[in-house]
Amino acid sequence: MLSHKQQVLLNTVTKLLRKNAHRRVRDIIHKVHTADLAVVFEILNESQQLVVFDLLTNNEIRAELLEDLEEVVAIRLIKDYSSSEIAELINLMSTDDATDLIQEFDEEKVDEILSLLKKDDREDLEELIAYEDDTAGGLMVTEFMAVRCDESIQTVLEEIQASGDDAEMVFYTYAVDEDGRLVGIASLREIIQAEEEDTLEDIMETDIHKVRPYTDQEEVARVISQYDLLAVPVVDDENMIIGIVTVDDIIDVIREENTEDILKLVGTDEDLFEDYSVRKNIIARFPWLLATWFGGIVVMKLVGAYEDQLSKFVALTAFFPVILGMSGNVGQQSATIIVRGLAIGKVDVSRLASTVGKETLTGLVIGVIYGLALAGAAWVEFGDEVAMIPLVVGLSQCAGMGVAAMAGALFPMLLTRLNIDPAVSTGPLVTTSLDLIGMWIYIAFATLFIF
Amino acid sequence: MLSHKQQVLLNTVTKLLRKNAHRRVRDIIHKVHTADLAVVFEILNESQQLVVFDLLTNNEIRAELLEDLEEVVAIRLIKDYSSSEIAELINLMSTDDATDLIQEFDEEKVDEILSLLKKDDREDLEELIAYEDDTAGGLMVTEFMAVRCDESIQTVLEEIQASGDDAEMVFYTYAVDEDGRLVGIASLREIIQAEEEDTLEDIMETDIHKVRPYTDQEEVARVISQYDLLAVPVVDDENMIIGIVTVDDIIDVIREENTEDILKLVGTDEDLFEDYSVRKNIIARFPWLLATWFGGIVVMKLVGAYEDQLSKFVALTAFFPVILGMSGNVGQQSATIIVRGLAIGKVDVSRLASTVGKETLTGLVIGVIYGLALAGAAWVEFGDEVAMIPLVVGLSQCAGMGVAAMAGALFPMLLTRLNIDPAVSTGPLVTTSLDLIGMWIYIAFATLFIF
Numbered sequence: 029m030l031s032h033k034q035q036v037l038l039n040t041v042t043k044l045l046r047k048n049a050h051r052r053v054r055d056i057i058h059k060v061h062t063a064d065l066a067v068v069f070e071i072l073n074e075s076q077q078l079v080v081f082d083l084l085t086n087n088e089i090r091a092e093l094l095e096d097l098e099e100v101v102a103i104r105l106i107k108d109y110s111s112s113e114i115a116e117l118i119n120l121m122s123t124d125d126a127t128d129l130i131q132e133f134d135e136e137k138v139d140e141i142l143s144l145l146k147k148d149d150r151e152d153l154e155e156l157i158a159y160e161d162d163t164a165g166g167l168m169v170t171e172f173m174a175v176r177c178d179e180s181i182q183t184v185l186e187e188i189q190a191s192g193d194d195a196e197m198v199f200y201t202y203a204v205d206e207d208g209r210l211v212g213i214a215s216l217r218e219i220i221q222a223e224e225e226d227t228l229e230d231i232m233e234t235d236i237h238k239v240r241p242y243t244d245q246e247e248v249a250r251v252i253s254q255y256d257l258l259a260v261p262v263v264d265d266e267n268m269i270i271g272i273v274t275v276d277d278i279i280d281v282i283r284e285e286n287t288e289d290i291l292k293l294v295g296t297d298e299d300l301f302e303d304y305s306v307r308k309n310i311i312a313r314f315p316w317l318l319a320t321w322f323g324g325i326v327v328m329k330l331v332g333a334y335e336d337q338l339s340k341f342v343a344l345t346a347f348f349p350v351i352l353g354m355s356g357n358v359g360q361q362s363a364t365i366i367v368r369g370l371a372i373g374k375v376d377v378s379r380l381a382s383t384v385g386k387e388t389l390t391g392l393v394i395g396v397i398y399g400l401a402l403a404g405a406a407w408v409e410f411g412d413e414v415a416m417i418p419l420v421v422g423l424s425q426c427a428g429m430g431v432a433a434m435a436g437a438l439f440p441m442l443l444t445r446l447n448i449d450p451a452v453s454t455g456p457l458v459t460t461s462l463d464l465i466g467m468w469i470y471i472a473f474a475t476l477f478i479f
Numbered sequence: 480m481l482s483h484k485q486q487v488l489l490n491t492v493t494k495l496l497r498k499n500a501h502r503r504v505r506d507i508i509h510k511v512h513t514a515d516l517a518v519v520f521e522i523l524n525e526s527q528q529l530v531v532f533d534l535l536t537n538n539e540i541r542a543e544l545l546e547d548l549e550e551v552v553a554i555r556l557i558k559d560y561s562s563s564e565i566a567e568l569i570n571l572m573s574t575d576d577a578t579d580l581i582q583e584f585d586e587e588k589v590d591e592i593l594s595l596l597k598k599d600d601r602e603d604l605e606e607l608i609a610y611e612d613d614t615a616g617g618l619m620v621t622e623f624m625a626v627r628c629d630e631s632i633q634t635v636l637e638e639i640q641a642s643g644d645d646a647e648m649v650f651y652t653y654a655v656d657e658d659g660r661l662v663g664i665a666s667l668r669e670i671i672q673a674e675e676e677d678t679l680e681d682i683m684e685t686d687i688h689k690v691r692p693y694t695d696q697e698e699v700a701r702v703i704s705q706y707d708l709l710a711v712p713v714v715d716d717e718n719m720i721i722g723i724v725t726v727d728d729i730i731d732v733i734r735e736e737n738t739e740d741i742l743k744l745v746g747t748d749e750d751l752f753e754d755y756s757v758r759k760n761i762i763a764r765f766p767w768l769l770a771t772w773f774g775g776i777v778v779m780k781l782v783g784a785y786e787d788q789l790s791k792f793v794a795l796t797a798f799f800p801v802i803l804g805m806s807g808n809v810g811q812q813s814a815t816i817i818v819r820g821l822a823i824g825k826v827d828v829s830r831l832a833s834t835v836g837k838e839t840l841t842g843l844v845i846g847v848i849y850g851l852a853l854a855g856a857a858w859v860e861f862g863d864e865v866a867m868i869p870l871v872v873g874l875s876q877c878a879g880m881g882v883a884a885m886a887g888a889l890f891p892m893l894l895t896r897l898n899i900d901p902a903v904s905t906g907p908l909v910t911t912s913l914d915l916i917g918m919w920i921y922i923a924f925a926t927l928f929i930f
Contacts, residue, residue, distance in 0.1 A: 030824055031701065038827065061686075063705045071827045188671050199650050199667070199709070216650070216667040220639050235512075250482065253734070254514045256727040258650070258709060275726050276707040282730065283704070286737035287819055293744055294808075294815045301825040309841040313812050314848075320808050321849055324801020325856055331797030332860050338796070342789050345796035346782030349803050350775020353914070357745070357771050361764050364745045368738055373481055374752040376489065376522045390760040397765075398772055405776055409783050463804070 030067060038068045045076055054083040062089055066096030074104065081105045091120035094129060100303045103132040111137065115144035118153075124169050124277065127156040155270075164248045165241030167281070168262045168271030177203035177211050177229040181222045188216075199258045202269050203232045209267040210236065238263050241270065245281045252278045289371075293364065295319075295456045319456035323463050327352070330471060337479045343410040344474055347402070347421045348467070354398060355428035355466030356459065362387045362436030363453045363462070370440065370450055377444045384437045391433020392426065399426035420473045427473075428466030436462055481518060489519045496527055505534040513540060517547030525555065532556045542571035545580060551754045554583040562588065566595035569604075575620045575728065578607040606721075615699045616692030618732070619713045619722030628654035628662050628680040632673045639667075650709045653720050654683045660718040661687065689714050692721065696732045703729045740822075744815065746770075746907045770907035774914050778803070781922060788930045794861040795925055798853070798872050799918070805849060806879035806917030811910050813838045813887030818901045821891065828895045835888045842884020843877065850877035871924045878924075879917030887913055 030038065037060060044053045057065055057080060069077060084090050094102045094117060106114055114133075118126045118141060130138055130153065138157075142150050152170045159165025173191060175184050184201055201219060203212035212232030214222075222231045238261045239248050252260055252275055262271045291300060295316020300308060327348065331338060338345055366383065369375030375383055403422030410417050439458060440450035452458070481489065488511060495504045508516055508531060520528060535541050545553045545568060557565055565584075569577045569592060581589055581604065589608075593601050603621045610616025624642060626635050635652055652670060654663035663683030665673075673682045689712045690699050703711055703726055713722045742751060746767020751759060778799065782789060789796055817834065820826030826834055854873030861868050890909060891901035903909070 030827060031698075034824075035829075039829065061706065063707070067705065067824050070825060071830070185671060188668065192672075216671065217639065220636060220667065220671065221643075247482075253727070253730045254518065255512065256514075258726070275709070275730075276704070279704045279726075279730065279733065282733055282737075283823065286733075286740070287823060289737070290740060290744065290815065290819050293741065294812045296812055296816060300816065301820060301823065304820070304825060304837075306837050306840050306844070309816075309837065310844050313809070313841070314845060316812075317805060317808055317845060317849065320804045321801060321852070324798070324804055324853075327800045328797040328856065328860060331794070335793055339790055339793040342786055342793055342796065343782070345789070345793065345799065346779040347775070348796065348799045349778045349914075349918075350772060352800050352804075353771045353775055354768060357768055358764070361745045361747055361767075364741065365747060365751065365760075368741050369752060369755070372734065372738060372752070373485075373518050374521060374755060376481060378486075378489070379522070386755075386757050386760065389757050390764070393757070393761050394765060394768060398768065401772070402775075405779065409779060463800075467800075 030071075031064075034064050034067050037064055038071060041068060041080065042072070042076070045079060050079070050083060053080065054085070057084060058086060058089065062092040063096060065089075066093055069093065069097060070101060077101065077105065087116060088120055091117050095121050095125040098302045099128055099132055102129055107133075111140040112144055115141050119145060119149065122169050123149075123152055123156060123171065124167055127153055127166070128161065131157060131161075159241055162245045163241060164239045164243040164245070164260075164262045164273055165271070167245060167248065167273045167277050168241070169274065170271050172202060172259075172261070172269070172272045173200075174202045174204050174208075174210075174269055175228055177205060177232065178227055180224065181219060181226045181228065181231070182224045184214075184219055184228055185224075188219075200272075201228070202261055202272075203228045204269065208269075210238065210261055210263050210269045212236065213261070236261065239273070240264070246285060248273050249278045249281050249285070253282070289368075289451065292451060293454050316456040319460040320463075323460040326464060327467055330467065334471065334474075334479070337474075341414055341417075341474075341478060343406075343413055343417055344420075344478070346410070347406070347424075347470070350402065351421070351424055351428060351466045351470045352463050354425060355432040355469075356463030358391050358394060358429045359432030359436035359462030359465065360454065360459050362391065362433045363440055363458065366437050366440045367450045367454055370444055377441055380438075380441050380445075384434060384441060387437035388430055388434040392430040394433075395426035395429030398429065399423065414478065416477045420470070420477050424466065424470040424473050428469045431469065432462045432465050435465065481522075482515075485515050485518050488515055489522060492519060492531065493523070493527070496530060501530070501534055504531065505536070508535060509537060509540065513543040514547060517544055520544065520548060521552060528552065528556065538567060539571055542568050546572050546576040549753045550579055550583055553580055558584075562591040563595055566592050570596060570600065573620050574600075574603050574607060574622065575618055578604055578617070579612065582608060582612075610692055613696045614692060615690045615694040615696070615711075615713045615724055616722070618696060618699065618724045618728050619692070620725065621722045623653060623710075623712070623720070623723045624651070625653040625655050625659075625661075625720055626679055628656060628683060629678055631675065632670060632677045632679065632682070633675045635665075635670055635679055636675075639670075651723075652679070653712055653723075654679045655720065659720075661689065661712055661714050661720045663687065664712070687712065690724070691715070697736060699724050700729045700732050700736070704733070740819075740902065743902060744905050746910075767907035770911040771914075774911040777915060778918055781918065785922065785925075785930070788925075792865055792868075792925075792929060794857075794864055794868055795871075795929070797861070798857070798875075798921070801853065802872070802875055802879060802917045802921045803914050805876060806883040806920075807910065807914030809842050809845060809880045810883030810887035810913030810916065811905065813842065813884045814891055814904045814909065814913070817888050817891045818905055821895055821901055828892055831889075831892050831896075835885060835892060838888035839881055839885040843881040845884075846877035846880030849880065850874065865929065867928045871921070871928050875917065875921040875924050879920045882920065883913045883916050886916065 041053055118130060130141060175187055199216055201214050202210055205211050212234050213236050214232045218231050237251050237255050239251060241262050259272045259274045261269050264270050296312045300312050366375055399422040402425045403418040406421045407418040440453040443450045443453055492504055569581060626638055650667055652665050653661055656662050663685050664687050665683045669682050688702050688706050690702060692713055710723045710725045712720050715721050747763045751763050817826055850873040853876045854869040857869040857872045891904040894901045894904055
């Protein structure tokens with residue numbers, strides 16, 4: 029949600045744009061914090077975004093804004109810029125964001141832009157482009173502070189003083205041996221608190237949490253959050269430090285992954301919000317609904333097959349939605365709880381039997397209560413017509429919920445054992461299958477006791 | 480998910496516990512990182528947890544472990560301890576975690592424990608206990624570095640050197656005026672890079688992001704993540720700094736809130752994982768299912784009311800699940816997308832008409848496609864019996880999905896305008912209402928064209 033300040037900014041900017049008061053917009057956008065501007069910017073429509081971006085005359089603010097925006101939005105703003113203009117902006121951006129942005133251009137343009145950069149910067153970017161977006165390599169910055177471990181604290185302090193703004197997020201100094209291998213780490217506080225004649229080696233921590241460039245971003249997030257780090261070093265196969273991933277980027281990763289998890293639960297695409305349009309919306313949501321639809325078709329076929337029987341006992345059809353819905357929902361709850369529990373480490377895959385047992389028992393207990401209630405409701409409504417209806421709906425409710433809860437819990441556990449992301453089990457196909465479990469059971473009981 | 484290291488630790492510890500090899504367990508748990516131990520600990524059963532905790536002889540490790548565990552687990556471990564033993568552990572914990580833990584005891588015990596602490600620590604805790612858990616006051620620590628702004632950098636450095644481990648997460652120094660009011664902030668890097676004869680005032684940043692003790696934790700998370708901060712100062716009404724909230728606690732908040740959001744989506748309780756048992760599971764899940772169940776009862780009543788008509792056209796009942804499911808799902812998708820979009824600032828409440836329009840159009844387009852497909856399927860299956868069935872199911876599918884998408888988007892937008900948390904609109908009552916929209920429309924069309 030937008031903060032009050034951001035809301036005011038949005039209202040002011042849109043009002044002024046409507047009045048074509050461009051000079052006043054320019055004054056305002058140069059004064060606010062870029063983070064606020066970025067939030068407001070994403071809500072403007074495309075033409076407003078282009079106008080506002082053109083009004084920004086300060087290239088440093090433009091670069092900061094590009095860092096904060098979704099790449100699809102950022103690329104739209106500069107896609108018609110000359111390579112030298114883009115190179116100038118890229119130069120001002122931090123290496124991780126610059127890498128993400130530059131990759132959106134075609135290869136020829138990328139080469140042109142890179143050729144306009146200083147050699148060091150070009151090499152850094154070329155290296156970073158090689159990594160996947162969602163790995164430590166794709167998240168890391170190459171600006172960090174590495175010092176030989178046999179240097180004195182005095183020298184370390186001098187190096188920090190000389191580093192200027194370059195190593196923007198400095199809170200650790202990384203200690204390396206003569207070959208450049210990572211051997212230790214010291215926080216700025218520890219460095220300030222050390223005696224000047226100490227060496228870095230004397231004070232450094234040697235039990236280092238580190239990741240590889242190809243480590244998945246979720247694992248990087250886990251390391252940073254479980255060990256309460258501000259940054260984690262990225263080392264290559266020779267244990268040479270090649271970059272660091274900072275905690276601010278990890279917060280973005282966690283937020284993104286959570287948006288993904290939530291959108292997956294209702295079967296929409298994970299990157300829907302990058303560029304939220306009706307077209308994208310339709311494409312993203314179609315598949316999940318397809319599963320529900322086919323589930324509905326299966327029920328239709330089932331009813332078609334039992335049409336003669338059902339037309340004699342039409343009261344039975346009154347329970348389709350509740351039977352289907354309750355087993356589907358309890359199954360989806362189980363699947364979601366297990367998937368989330370696995371993700372945050374509260375459920376462990378080695379405890380398969382006890383976990384699935386817990387969920388099944390939960391489903392059965394809930395099923396007994398709702399089954400009795402449903403049998404009661406069925407008795408009141410249809411008891412005088414078909415005496416067996418309360419029995420069939422009660423039994424079906426209970427059995428359906430027990431089986432669905434069991435299946436909903438078992439499936440993600442088994443997937444995890446097979447090293448498959450268990451999140452697929454909250455997806456459309458499984459959810460629909462869980463819906464249908466109740467229906468099959470219902471028809472089976474109806475056949476047994478009534479037809 | 481557990482890391483490989485944690486998985487190995489879990490397997491080793493449980494195996495050794497089963498063999499009663501307590502001494503070996505003790506050796507292992509004293510050697511591993513407390514963060515790893517905490518993750519593994521939460522998966523052990525209650526009696527195993529008690530055994531392992533008793534095997535920890537080092538009080539500092541015990542205190543660290545208590546910090547990392549869920550409070551319900553932590554409290555179970557020490558509930559039978561004497562007040563002096565608890566006071567000793569509380570003393571070793573950071574103030575925010577100590578506050579959370581101590582509040583789990585009854586008032587008498589809390590007073591007893593507090594009376595055993597040093598005056599300063601007691602006063603800090605008494606102050607912190609007054610704040611709600613989910614506010615900045617509940618998250619903050621009272622260990623921070625505040626220095627008069629007219630002091631020299633030399634003095635600031637000396638104070639940092641003298642602070643020892645106390646201000647554990649030092650990366651900013653807060654500058655205060657003669658009355659103790661917060662006037663500026665400087666990072667450790669800036670302090671190291673300054674000239675020794677500079678004063679803090681010369682280098683400090685005066686545009687400070689700060690929060691109040693009663694600021695909601697989600698807002699604190701927003702400030703820290705949007706402005707890429709490592710900590711945010713908490714000030715009282717007189718602008719006196721009373722604590723800081725650090726980024727590591729914010730990561731936990733974000734994770735917790737996300738678990739909440741996901742569990743809410745399937746209608747289970749947000750704190751299910753604090754203490755995951757069958758009893759809690761049942762209680763947490765019952766209400767959401769109740770809404771689905773009542774929805775089912777409404778459908779049953781509806782069918783009861785139209786029993787005579789429906790028994791002549793039993794084919795119509797075959798479409799209950801698909802009509803109900805599709806409008807419910809598309810509505811839930813819209814509600815979820817809008818709620819999440821509002822939460823992460825990608826959807827703005829001032830754009831009500833265009834946002835709801837987008838969602839409605841999406842629902843209608845998807846509805847037309849699925850409506851045509853369903854009409855086709857109905858024609859093949861039942862077209863020879865009742866010629867109007869394809870028309871009725873097709874129209875109902877399309878109209879139901881359009882209306883449900885509109886309602887699903889509109890509802891959270893309106894709630895936000897009324898300053899009510901829009902997340903309730905992904906809750907059970909609304910979801911069930913969206914389910915039923917399709918059914919009402921279906922019966923209406925059936926009455927119009929067939930009955």
